[in-house]
Structures are given as structure tokens and as C-alpha cells.
Amino acid sequence: MRFDVLTLFPEIFSSYLGQSLLAKAIEGNLVEVHPHDMRKWANDKHNRVDDRPFGGGAGMVIRAEPVVECVEAVQQEGNQPGRLIMLTPQGRRLDQRLVEELSQEKRLLLLCGRYEGFDQRVSDLLHPEEVSIGDYVLNGGEVAAMAIIDAVIRLIPGVLGDETSSVDDSFSSGNRLLEFPQYTRPRVYRGLAAPDVLLSGDHAQIAAWRKQQSIERTKRRRADLLDRQAETEDE
Amino acid sequence: MRFDVLTLFPEIFSSYLGQSLLAKAIEGNLVEVHPHDMRKWANDKHNRVDDRPFGGGAGMVIRAEPVVECVEAVQQEGNQPGRLIMLTPQGRRLDQRLVEELSQEKRLLLLCGRYEGFDQRVSDLLHPEEVSIGDYVLNGGEVAAMAIIDAVIRLIPGVLGDETSSVDDSFSSGNRLLEFPQYTRPRVYRGLAAPDVLLSGDHAQIAAWRKQQSIERTKRRRADLLDRQAETEDE
Numbered sequence: 303m304r305f306d307v308l309t310l311f312p313e314i315f316s317s318y319l320g321q322s323l324l325a326k327a328i329e330g331n332l333v334e335v336h337p338h339d340m341r342k343w344a345n346d347k348h349n350r351v352d353d354r355p356f357g358g359g360a361g362m363v364i365r366a367e368p369v370v371e372c373v374e375a376v377q378q379e380g381n382q383p384g385r386l387i388m389l390t391p392q393g394r395r396l397d398q399r400l401v402e403e404l405s406q407e408k409r410l411l412l413l414c415g416r417y418e419g420f421d422q423r424v425s426d427l428l429h430p431e432e433v434s435i436g437d438y439v440l441n442g443g444e445v446a447a448m449a450i451i452d453a454v455i456r457l458i459p460g461v462l463g464d465e466t467s468s469v470d471d472s473f474s475s476g477n478r479l480l481e482f483p484q485y486t487r488p489r490v491y492r493g494l495a496a497p498d499v500l501l502s503g504d505h506a507q508i509a510a511w512r513k514q515q516s517i518e519r520t521k522r523r524r525a526d527l528l529d530r531q532a533e534t535e536d537e
Numbered sequence: 538m539r540f541d542v543l544t545l546f547p548e549i550f551s552s553y554l555g556q557s558l559l560a561k562a563i564e565g566n567l568v569e570v571h572p573h574d575m576r577k578w579a580n581d582k583h584n585r586v587d588d589r590p591f592g593g594g595a596g597m598v599i600r601a602e603p604v605v606e607c608v609e610a611v612q613q614e615g616n617q618p619g620r621l622i623m624l625t626p627q628g629r630r631l632d633q634r635l636v637e638e639l640s641q642e643k644r645l646l647l648l649c650g651r652y653e654g655f656d657q658r659v660s661d662l663l664h665p666e667e668v669s670i671g672d673y674v675l676n677g678g679e680v681a682a683m684a685i686i687d688a689v690i691r692l693i694p695g696v697l698g699d700e701t702s703s704v705d706d707s708f709s710s711g712n713r714l715l716e717f718p719q720y721t722r723p724r725v726y727r728g729l730a731a732p733d734v735l736l737s738g739d740h741a742q743i744a745a746w747r748k749q750q751s752i753e754r755t756k757r758r759r760a761d762l763l764d765r766q767a768e769t770e771d772e
Contacts (some may be wrong), residue, residue: 317552353721357735357743363721391707392715397672422718436671437632439706440687452675471674472626483657486588486598500592508592
């Protein structure tokens with residue numbers, strides 16, 4: 303799978319791309335990540351990518367021209383233009399279902415804003431899918447792009463050591479609820495013992511305990527997920 | 538404000554910390570970010586931070602001991618222990634209100650999981666606030682910690698060039714809705730003109746147009762935010 307990240311700060315990605323799981327996926331040719339500096343497409347006499355907003359107000363707006371031209375050039379680099387995603391707090395909220403959908407693509411272009419965002423005509427001309435990683439405001443789309451890459455690559459076959467280990471994750475296809483509590487050695491740590499059932503060797507009992515813990519935890523913390531699951535099952 | 542990031546992959550943060558706005562905030566002594574490698578607290582004979590889950594299942598669980606000891610040691614480094622946040626998909630979902638609350642703190646400790654997460658006794662012993670950046674699963678808490686740092690620092694006075702520019706952001710204190718569309722030069726780009734009202738110089742009309750656009754966009758894309766705002770106004 304190929305990711306192209308269009309940004310004003312490509313250097314932010316360098317140590318992220320060198321990290322364990324992603325570095326291994328890149329090394330194993332399962333994933334490619336190409337950061338592109340949109341500043342290279344700023345062709346006005348001052349090489350400016352941003353300018354003051356029409357109508358006034360604080361901050362700067364990213365000009366349409368360098369962004370539109372950068373996207374068009376990058377789309378032509380591969381065999382296919384890819385699915386264009388703009389990271390913006392105004393977009394559709396990312397969830398695990400969208401992550402699963404994105405992991406089926408061959409190529410994603412991730413368009414990262416900064417400052418007061420893009421000139422509206424970027425969206426009007428390119429019709430990107432606008433995606434938000436949550437209801438908060440970041441300094442730019444770069445960390446949001448990392449979140450998408452992080453979430454998507456773990457669903458690409460071969461990237462995780464053990465392919466079953468993403469199925470039981472919170473919100474995931476094998477389990478739309480929160481994950482159950484996990485324990486490992488030692489059995490007792492600072493007076494707290496791991497639950498006996500996990501050491502019983504009785505797989506049916508362990509599975510039942512985990513399912514019950516998962517439901518209880520979800521009920522306590524995120525009852526909205528149970529409602530949503532009930533709706534899906536009704537369909 | 539001081540951030541301590543407790544992670545198994547401290548090197549992921551290096552180029553993120555060198556980026557424009559954050560680098561300037563660090564340089565200006567407005568923000569400190571200290572990554573800590575939890576592996577240094579793995580004192581068993583094999584220096585292992587993870588082990589297989591009790592009860593079986595895919596993946597590895599992070600052992601309680603190195604995490605608890607790392608947190609305790611890092612808490613003692615500063616003048617105050619700080620507010621301890623564990624990044625986990627099972628946590629309270631981050632939103633701009635929580636970001637605003639966190640920006641009032643003097644110190645945040647961000648605890649980043651990996652693999653199948655932490656041994657449950659980390660939470661039982663340390664009682665961290667569990668926070669999730671969204672309903673999807675990342676490879677670890679590192680990108681989530683960056684999202685928190687990114688969102689929080691822009692609310693620290695002096696970090697943004699113009700302090701008013703965070704108030705009108707989507708979800709923010711001056712505007713709990715989605716932000717209005719922005720335009721900048723040129724007035725016409727590829728046949729698309731910026732709205733005349735923005736060039737009118739009539740500030741009252743511009744403000745009214747922006748408010749209306751903000752409401753319409755929110756209604757179209759995120760009607761749930763309007764419901765929530767109505768509830769808040771009723772209180």
C-alpha cells in the first residue's frame with residue numbers, strides 16, 4: 303500500500319517513519335510512505351503558500367494554487383491517482399470502520415493543513431474526502447496523517463507479527479466493544495493477583511470471562527458503543 | 538508547561554519535537570517535552586518489558602513492573618507529580634473541552650502503550666486518567682501523545698503568533714461548531730471566485746455570513762454538535 307503525505311512540514315515524519323512496526327513494514331515492501339513538500343508548488347514571486355484571509359480575521363489561510371497543483375502532480379506519479387483525504391476538524395470523524403475501509407485501498411493521498419486551513423476552493427476543485435481524527439484542533443494535519451497511517455497499516459496482512467491480533471482490538475471487526483483487561487507475569491504484583499480464571503487453563507471459561515469483562519467495561523465507560531452495536535445487529 | 542512522555546519508542550518523537558510551532562515553543566521556554574524510555578525500568582534478568590497474556594491469546598502485554606516503576610521515578614523528577622494520562626482506546630474520548638482543561642495544568646505525564654496494552658494492574662495501582670483520541674486502534678500511544686501535545690500547546694499563551702486565532706477554531710470556546718470556509722488571494726482561481734461579501738469591507742455582514750456558514754456546515758456534516766450546543770445553552 304502506498305501513502306503520499308502532502309504537507310508544509312515533511313521533516314516532521316522522518317523519525318516517525320523510522321519506528322519499529324512501520325519501519326519493518328516499509329522494509330518488507332508492504333507499505334510505502336512518500337512525504338511531499340507543498341511549498342515546492344508555490345510559484346508566485348514570493349514563494350508564499352499562505353496569505354491573509356479575505357474578510358479579515360486572525361491567522362493565515364493556505365492558498366489554493368500550490369495545493370491543487372501539488373495534488374495533481376502527485377496523483378500522476380503512481381499507477382492510479384489514489385483516494386484523496388483531507389485532514390480537517392470539519393471532516394467525517396475517523397472510526398475503526400473507516401480505517402478498515404481505507405485498508406482495502408492501494409493508495410491514499412493524505413492532505414495536511416496548517417494555520418487557519420485551506421482556501422475553500424481546494425475542496426471545491428479536488429473534492430477530497432474530509433476526515434477528522436476527533437473533535438479537537440491540532441496544529442496541522444501531520445499528526446492526524448500519522449494516526450491514519452498507524453491505524454491502517456496494522457490491518458495490512460503481514461504487518462503485525464500475528465495477524466489475528468488486530469481482530470480482537472477495541473472497536474474492531476471481531477469485537478466492536480472495548481477490549482477486556484489483560485494480565486501477564488508475575489501472578490501477584492504489589493499484592494494484586496491476576497484473576498484465577500486466566501490461569502485455569504479452561505479456554506471456554508476464559509473466553510466467557512473476557513466477553514463479560516468487555517461488555518461490563520463498555521457499559522461503564524462507553525454505553526454509546528453498545529447502543530450502536532444493537533442497531534447494527536437489528537439491521 | 539512540562540510534558541513527560543513514557544514510551545517504549547522514545548525515538549519516534551525526535552523529528553516531531555523539531556517541528557516549527559512546537560520547536561519554537563520549546564525554544565521560547567513555554568513548553569518542555571521529555572521522552573522517557575520505559576525499557577530502562579525492565580529489571581528482570583531478560584530486560585523484558587512485555588510477556589504473553591495470562592489466559593492465552595495473540596500478542597504481548599506490557600508488564601506492570603517497569604511501567605509502575607518508571608512512572609514513579611518520573612513523577613519524582615519535577616516539583617509536582619503532574620497529571621497522569623494513559624493513552625488507550627478504552628479511555629474517555631478526547632475533545633476540545635478536555636484539551637482546554639489539560640492546557641491549564643503545569644505538568645502532564647503521557648503513558649503510551651504498545652502491543653496488546655498494559656497489564657491491568659498498571660491502572661489498578663496508578664489510577665491514571667485513561668484517554669482515547671478516537672474510536673480506532675493505533676499501533677501505540679505515541680501518535681496519540683503527539684495529538685494531545687499538539688492540541689494542548691496551541692492553547693498555551695504565547696505559543697500561537699496571534700492568541701485570538703485558537704478561539705474561533707472548530708469546537709473551540711469561541712465557537713463550538715465547525716469553522717466557516719476561508720478564502721485568500723487570488724479573488725478568482727480556476728474560474729471560482731471568493732464570495733463578494735468577504736471583499737465588501739462590511740465587518741458586520743462578514744461576521745453574519747461566517748456565522749451562518751458555520752451553522753449550515755455543522756448542520757450538514759455534524760448535526761450532533763448542534764444538539765450538544767443546545768443542551769449546553771439550556772443548562
